[in-house]
Amino acid sequence: ITYTVTITNSYDRPLDLAATDPIPVNTTYILASVTGGASVLDPPANTVVWNGTLAANASATFGYVVRVGADVARGTLITNTVTVATDSLTFSDDVVVLVGPLRQYIYLPLVLRNAQ
Numbered sequence: 001i002t003y004t005v006t007i008t009n010s011y012d013r014p015l016d017l018a019a020t021d022p023i024p025v026n027t028t029y030i031l032a033s034v035t036g037g038a039s040v041l042d043p044p045a046n047t048v049v050w051n052g053t054l055a056a057n058a059s060a061t062f063g064y065v066v067r068v069g070a071d072v073a074r075g076t077l078i079t080n081t082v083t084v085a086t087d088s089l090t091f092s093d094d095v096v097v098l099v100g101p102l103r104q105y106i107y108l109p110l111v112l113r114n115a116q
Contacts, residue, residue, distance in 0.1 A: 001027065001097055004063040005082050009054035019050040019062070021082040026099075027066035036062030072099050 001024075009015050019038075023029045023046040034040055037060070038050040050062045068078065076099040083092045 001068065001078070002063060002065050003080055003095070004061060005050075006059055006061045007050075007054065007084055008059040009056060012056050014053050014055050015086050016053050017051070017060075017084055017086055019082060019084045021048040021050075021064075021080065022046060023048070023066060024078050024080045026069050026072045026076060026078055028069065030065040030067055033065035034062070035064070036060065038062035038064070040064070068099055074099055074101055 003021070005019065005021060007017060007019060009017070021038075029040060029046065029048075034048055036050065037052065038048050041047045041049060048062070048064050050060070052060060054060055072078075078097045078099060079094055080097070081092055081094045083090060085091075
């Protein structure tokens with residue numbers, strides 16, 4: 001699963017922000033997959049963190065990749081929660097991924113003949 005988090009400062013002034021995104025249960029962080037200036041706190045935290053100052057109406061994006069555990073049953077819901085805090089406000093948002101079967105596709109060529 002690839003997670004991409006975009007933080008937007010919709011205020012009319014710069015904000016100092018701190019984002020925390022714990023690695024979801026039933027997944028394992030893929031080493032060196034974090035992007036966008038974020039970092040990973042090693043165990044026991046297992047949390048992706050991003051800190052920075054965003055100008056008014058600016059955005060920042062970070063991301064990372066996790067692998068779903070081999071023993072996780074189909075139909076399991078994996079919830080990822082990111083929290084962004086300023087000096088006086090805290091915001092959280094969730095995304096839920098349904099573990100489903102692997103799908104494999106086989107594409108066959110389509111041949112059309114000019115039938116007369």
